[in-house]
Amino acid sequence: MQRLTITSAQLQANHIQLTLEQQHYLRRVLRLQAGDRFLALDGRGQQWLAMLTDSAATAQLLDAVAAESVPLPQVVLAAALPKGSGFDEVVRQATELGVTEIWPLISDRTLLRPSAQKLTRWQRIATEAAEQSERLVVPVVDEPRSFKQLLQTTAADQPLYLCSARQQQPHLLTCLLERPSAALLVATGPEGGWTTAEVNEAIAAGYQVVSLGSTVLRAVTAPLAALTLINAVYTLKSERLKGV
Amino acid sequence: MQRLTITSAQLQANHIQLTLEQQHYLRRVLRLQAGDRFLALDGRGQQWLAMLTDSAATAQLLDAVAAESVPLPQVVLAAALPKGSGFDEVVRQATELGVTEIWPLISDRTLLRPSAQKLTRWQRIATEAAEQSERLVVPVVDEPRSFKQLLQTTAADQPLYLCSARQQQPHLLTCLLERPSAALLVATGPEGGWTTAEVNEAIAAGYQVVSLGSTVLRAVTAPLAALTLINAVYTLKSERLKGV
Numbered sequence: 001m002q003r004l005t006i007t008s009a010q011l012q013a014n015h016i017q018l019t020l021e022q023q024h025y026l027r028r029v030l031r032l033q034a035g036d037r038f039l040a041l042d043g044r045g046q047q048w049l050a051m052l053t054d055s056a057a058t059a060q061l062l063d064a065v066a067a068e069s070v071p072l073p074q075v076v077l078a079a080a081l082p083k084g085s086g087f088d089e090v091v092r093q094a095t096e097l098g099v100t101e102i103w104p105l106i107s108d109r110t111l112l113r114p115s116a117q118k119l120t121r122w123q124r125i126a127t128e129a130a131e132q133s134e135r136l137v138v139p140v141v142d143e144p145r146s147f148k149q150l151l152q153t154t155a156a157d158q159p160l161y162l163c164s165a166r167q168q169q170p171h172l173l174t175c176l177l178e179r180p181s182a183a184l185l186v187a188t189g190p191e192g193g194w195t196t197a198e199v200n201e202a203i204a205a206g207y208q209v210v211s212l213g214s215t216v217l218r219a220v221t222a223p224l225a226a227l228t229l230i231n232a233v234y235t236l237k238s239e240r241l242k243g244v
Numbered sequence: 245m246q247r248l249t250i251t252s253a254q255l256q257a258n259h260i261q262l263t264l265e266q267q268h269y270l271r272r273v274l275r276l277q278a279g280d281r282f283l284a285l286d287g288r289g290q291q292w293l294a295m296l297t298d299s300a301a302t303a304q305l306l307d308a309v310a311a312e313s314v315p316l317p318q319v320v321l322a323a324a325l326p327k328g329s330g331f332d333e334v335v336r337q338a339t340e341l342g343v344t345e346i347w348p349l350i351s352d353r354t355l356l357r358p359s360a361q362k363l364t365r366w367q368r369i370a371t372e373a374a375e376q377s378e379r380l381v382v383p384v385v386d387e388p389r390s391f392k393q394l395l396q397t398t399a400a401d402q403p404l405y406l407c408s409a410r411q412q413q414p415h416l417l418t419c420l421l422e423r424p425s426a427a428l429l430v431a432t433g434p435e436g437g438w439t440t441a442e443v444n445e446a447i448a449a450g451y452q453v454v455s456l457g458s459t460v461l462r463a464v465t466a467p468l469a470a471l472t473l474i475n476a477v478y479t480l481k482s483e484r485l486k487g488v
Binding site: 072089096097098132173174212214221225228229232 | 460461
């Protein structure tokens with residue numbers, strides 16, 4: 001069934017106020033007609049069965065739908081902004097891979113200073129990707145922050161990982177298996193990697209420096225590798241707890 | 245140091261015959277001049293230190309360079325071709341993540357029938373990505389094959405994994421940890437997934453059907469998740485054997 005993300009402000013007693021963009025999407029892109037049903041999601045874990053009517057601007061609310069409780073870990077991805085439009089794909093794939101929050105990061109070697117429209121664009125990509133990958137929760141894409149701001153805003157009571165291409169670090173997979181956690185933050189670097197100063201400041205702030213393997217990953221690929229490992233270990237631990 | 249992939253036919257006694265494209269790349273793109281050094285790689289694990297001379301068409305061979313022996317598993321990725329140009333990025337990221345061979349796959353639900361130029365393009369992307377990620381071995385991109393051909397050509401003495409979005413399968417990470425292997429094949433499906441017939445044929449041919457987690461991954465993301473897990477578990481096992 002087709003899926004549409006709405007805001008709670010659009011919810012009325014027994015119908016949904018559709019924006020012009022949503023009307024276009026449902027009727028022109030998905031080619032739904034009056035009487036056709038779709039799933040409306042609020043991006044926070046709630047979903048409803050809805051039906052298009054003859055009225056273009058509203059859809060009828062039929063029923064609340066129980067969410068499947070597939071648990072995902074709470075993962076903040078702090079990713080240094082790559083060159084060009086590469087962050088679009090990072091947001092899309094990170095959403096598929098189950099990220100909770102995305103913090104665009106401006107590190108010492110980051111070349112890009114994103115415009116305000118970029119943030120709107122990334123949030124829209126996250127919303128679309130969440131619909132496509134059937135996630136109930138849309139990841140939040142936060143304002144770009146500097147590396148210093150990152151170190152100031154992170155909570156020390158959860159694992160904090162800084163991915164680095166240096167060989168002598170333990171592999172992220174090793175750390176995840178040894179210290180399972182349902183909430184963590186992982187930071188990935190820019191083209192050219194972190195500066196030595198950044199790595200040292202992160203260690204002082206409580207970060208564990210980890211490796212993603214022996215090959216050199218681009219700034220757009222490292223986030224996906226990190227999220228894949230985090231999601232997989234979390235699933236593994238959940239399965240074991242359930243006795244599967 | 246800058247890296248350039250050459251064929252063994254370009255190697256002479258004490259110099260390298262450069263193609264026009266390579267001359268352009270070294271002098272115009274990388275802006276190297278006579279006297280500047282670069283690494284020449286044959287894509288099969290050998291590398292040499294080389295130097296540009298005043299002659300445009302050749303570079304002087306200075307020395308063979310010992311390869312760092314970072315072991316990677318032998319992984320064949322059989323990936324159903326996604327829509328549009330999505331396979332370009334699959335080839336690029338799979339190369340970064342350490343794949344050995346890439347087999348483009350035409351499954352029942354694959355829409356794309358690639359042209360002959362596509363294969364040349366993918367091989368060039370693999371070569372460039374291997375240089376960027378400092379891999380000594382360039383992955384081979386094979387001719388597109390049908391799903392039936394895949395089942396006929398795979399060796400049964402190594403693990404064969406078919407990734408599927410079905411929830412009830414064991415996670416690939418679980419299988420990799422339980423059955424470590426230095427050589428394996430992993431197949432990822434098209435948009436819309438494998439047909440039931442394909443899954444059944446694969447099981448009959450000795451494939452283990454595995455999950456990549458609870459979220460739904462696109463055809464361009466599933467290969468990267470699978471390769472990330474394979475490379476990470478292999479590194480983990482190697483580190484443990486070395487007592488790290």
